[in-house]
Amino acid sequence: MTPDELATLAHLRRARDMIDRDYAHPLDVPTIAKHALMSPAHFSRQFKAAYGETPYGYLMTRRIERAMALLRAGSSVTDACMAVGCTSLGSFSASFSTITGETPTAYRSREHAAVEAMPPCIAKLLTRPMPPVQQPQRAARRPQSSTIREAQTAPVS
Amino acid sequence: MTVSLQYVNITVNDVDESIAFYCDALGLEVRNDVGSGDFRWVTLGSPDQPDLGYVLSQPHAGRSQADGDALQELVTKGAFQFVFRTDDLDATFEKVRASGAEVLQEPMDQPWGPRDCAFRDPSGTMLRFSQAA
Numbered sequence: 554m555t556p557d558e559l560a561t562l563a564h565l566r567r568a569r570d571m572i573d574r575d576y577a578h579p580l581d582v583p584t585i586a587k588h589a590l591m592s593p594a595h596f597s598r599q600f601k602a603a604y605g606e607t608p609y610g611y612l613m614t615r616r617i618e619r620a621m622a623l624l625r626a627g628s629s630v631t632d633a634c635m636a637v638g639c640t641s642l643g644s645f646s647a648s649f650s651t652i653t654g655e656t657p658t659a660y661r662s663r664e665h666a667a668v669e670a671m672p673p674c675i676a677k678l679l680t681r682p683m684p685p686v687q688q689p690q691r692a693a694r695r696p697q698s699s700t701i702r703e704a705q706t707a708p709v710s
Numbered sequence: 711m712t713v714s715l716q717y718v719n720i721t722v723n724d725v726d727e728s729i730a731f732y733c734d735a736l737g738l739e740v741r742n743d744v745g746s747g748d749f750r751w752v753t754l755g756s757p758d759q760p761d762l763g764y765v766l767s768q769p770h771a772g773r774s775q776a777d778g779d780a781l782q783e784l785v786t787k788g789a790f791q792f793v794f795r796t797d798d799l800d801a802t803f804e805k806v807r808a809s810g811a812e813v814l815q816e817p818m819d820q821p822w823g824p825r826d827c828a829f830r831d832p833s834g835t836m837l838r839f840s841q842a843a
Contacts, residue, residue: 554782559723562786566834569788570814603787622821673822 564589565603568596569611576615577638582608617652618682620645624661625668625680633657652682717753717763718792721785723833725750728766731832735809736794738764791836799841803827806839817841 568589572580585608586596600608616637623633631642634657639645649657668676722728732738732754741763742753749771754764769785770778784790796802799817806829807813814828814836825841 554779559782559786562783563834566786566788566830567812570812570830574814677822 561599562603564591565596565600568600568608569604572608572612572615576612577619577636579638579640580612582612585612613648614652614682616645617649618680620649620657621653621660621680621682624657625665628661630657630661633661715762717765719765719767720792720831720835721769721781721790721833722766722831722835723768723782723786725752725766725768727832729754731809731811732764732766735806735811735829737805786834788830788834788836791838793838793840795842796839797842799825799827799839802839806837811837 568585571585571588582597583593586593589596589600591599597607597609600606600611604611606614616639619637620633620639623636624630628636630646634642634645637645639648646657649660653660655663668680671679720728720732729740729752733740736756737758738754738756740752741755742751744751744753749768751771752766754766755762768778769782773781794802803817811829811831814830815826817825817827819825826838828836828838831837
C-alpha cells in the first residue's frame with residue numbers, strides 16, 4: 554500500500570468518525586467531503602469502496618438508529634426528526650421507511666415491550682438498522698424505488 | 711488453575727511513532743525491543759498491570775505481502791479497537807488528549823451503562839476508556 558493510499562484511507566476513516574460524532578448536527582455529504590479533502594463525488598465513491606455503503610447511507614442509518622431509540626422512548630416523529638439532524642420531515646420519513654421497513658409513525662405506535670425488557674446493550678445491537686446492502690431479504694421485498702439515493706453532489710469545479 | 715491474558719498484539723503503521731504515543735498517552739514503558747529482518751516487535755507494559763505486555767509491530771511483520779496489505783487496510787480503516795478500564799476517566803481523557811490523539815468521543819454516560827470516552831491511536835485503532843465502577 555502506497556503512502557498516498559494510506560493517507561486516503563485515513564481521511565475516509567476520519568470522515569466516518571465525523572459522521573459517528575456529529576450525525577445529529579446539520580451535516581451533508583459536501584461538508585463531510587471537505588473534511589476528507591475530496592470532491593463530494595470522488596469522496597462518495599471512495600467511501601463506498603472502503604466501507605461498502607455511501608457516506609449518505611451511513612449517515613442516514615446512524616440517524617435512523619438514534620431516531621428509533623427516541624421514538625421508542627415516546628418522542629414525537631417531528632421531534633425525533635429534528636433531534637437527529639434531519640431538517641425535512643418528508644425525507645426523514647422516507648429514509649426511515651427504507652431502512653426499517655415501516656413508517657416512523659407506525660414504529661412509534663407499535664409495541665416495544667420486548668426491547669424495553671432487554672438490557673440496553675442488547676437492545677442497541679438488536680435494534681440497529683442495517684444498511685440495505687446488508688439485508689438481502691428485506692431489500693428483496695421492497696420496491697426498487699425505495700432504496701437510499703445518493704445525496705445530490707455539486708459538480709467538481 | 712488460572713488463565714490470564716499475557717500479550718496483546720497491536721498492529722501499527724509506524725513503530726517508533728506508536729511507542730511515543732503509547733508511552734505518552736497511557737504511561738506505558740518499553741520492556742523489550744526485538745528485531746528480525748526489516749521488522750521489530752516492541753513490548754510495552756504498564757506498572758499498573760505488570761503481567762500484560764502490549765506488543766507493537768507493523769502489518770507486514772511475519773506475514774506475506776498480501777496478508778500484510780489486507781491487515782494494514784483494515785487497521786487504517788479503523789476496524790480494530792481495545793477497551794481499557796480507568797479509575798479516573800476525566801484525568802485519563804485529559805492525559806490522552808494532551809498527547810495529541812484524535813478524539814472520537816468526550817467522556818459521556820452511555821445509555822447502556824458505562825461512562826466512557828474514545829480516541830484513535832496514530833494508526834487508526836480505537837482506544838476506548840471506561841470508568842471503573
